[in-house]
Amino acid sequence: MRGEKLFLQFLRKVVLGGSLTVRGWLFRIAVHLMGGSLGPGARIYKGGMIIMMAREASIRIGRNLAIRRNGMINTATPKARIEIGDNIWLGESAMVTSGCRIDIEDDVIIGPHTVVCDVDHVVGSDGMPTRELAGRPIRICQGAWIAANCNIVKGVTIGKGAIIGGGSVVTKDIPAYSTAVGVPARVIRRREDKDSHLEENRRDSLPDGQRD
Numbered sequence: 197m198r199g200e201k202l203f204l205q206f207l208r209k210v211v212l213g214g215s216l217t218v219r220g221w222l223f224r225i226a227v228h229l230m231g232g233s234l235g236p237g238a239r240i241y242k243g244g245m246i247i248m249m250a251r252e253a254s255i256r257i258g259r260n261l262a263i264r265r266n267g268m269i270n271t272a273t274p275k276a277r278i279e280i281g282d283n284i285w286l287g288e289s290a291m292v293t294s295g296c297r298i299d300i301e302d303d304v305i306i307g308p309h310t311v312v313c314d315v316d317h318v319v320g321s322d323g324m325p326t327r328e329l330a331g332r333p334i335r336i337c338q339g340a341w342i343a344a345n346c347n348i349v350k351g352v353t354i355g356k357g358a359i360i361g362g363g364s365v366v367t368k369d370i371p372a373y374s375t376a377v378g379v380p381a382r383v384i385r386r387r388e389d390k391d392s393h394l395e396e397n398r399r400d401s402l403p404d405g406q407r408d
Contacts, residue, residue: 227255235259235282241267244286250274253294258282264308267291272315273329287344296331296350304336307344307362312336314350337372357387 223246227234230248232255240246244263248255252274259282263269267286269278272295280292280300287308292298295315306312315331332351336342340354343362348354353369360366361377370376375385 227257230255232256234261237261239263241265244268245270247271249276254278256280258284258302260284262286264288264290268293271295273331281338294331294334295329297333299333299335301336301338301340301356303339305341306336307342307346309344310342310346310348312342312348316350 223240227246231251235258237260239262241264243266245268247270249271253271253276255278257280261284263286266289269292272293276294277297278294281302283303285305287306289308290306290310292312298314314334315329317325318328318330320326335353337356339357342360345363346360347365349367352366355370355372357373358370359375364377364381365379367380373387374383376383
């Protein structure tokens with residue numbers, strides 16, 4: 197326990213003040229020592245943090261992660277699981293925190309001051325909030341863009357290529373290739389499904405006997 201505290205002090209004093217390359221490599225080592233994994237190419241700016249609150253928790257991150265100033269990825273309970281793909285951008289002071297499970301697929305952009313959190317506090321029988329946490333998984337699919345100052349709450353899925361406008365609170369699933377804004381977020385536009393379009397073109401190019 198003392199060793200872990202000393203290591204965290206080292207991170208605060210040395211890593212956070214070092215170069216992007218130094219911080220990326222040292223965070224790879226730190227996350228590995230905590231039982232997780234961080235792929236190559238990480239760029240973690242000053243104040244950026246990856247924290248596992250308990251060794252039983254799990255954080256696995258792919259290649260080319262970017263965490264801007266004061267951004268944070270952390271687990272809130274021993275049961276927490278965070279799975280993050282390649283080429284993820286986490287904006288300034290944005291936070292991804294899990295007490296349940298969060299999956300973020302490749303090429304996702306999360307804007308400044310946005311919070312992605314899969315837990316909230318349980319309200320007791322007396323109507324008062326308690327310290328007990330209840331959670332449901334969150335999934336953010338490939339290529340989604342979440343703009344600044346958004347709140348992504350437990351139990352939602354944001355579809356492939358979806359765009360969430362600034363200041364929105366996402367309380368329900370957002371379909372792929374759609375744009376949603378507001379509190380709560382509502383879909384205001386649906387864009388073309390690129391995958392379906394490519395599949396249609398592929399089928400059109402096949403001989404008649406092969407179109408099934």
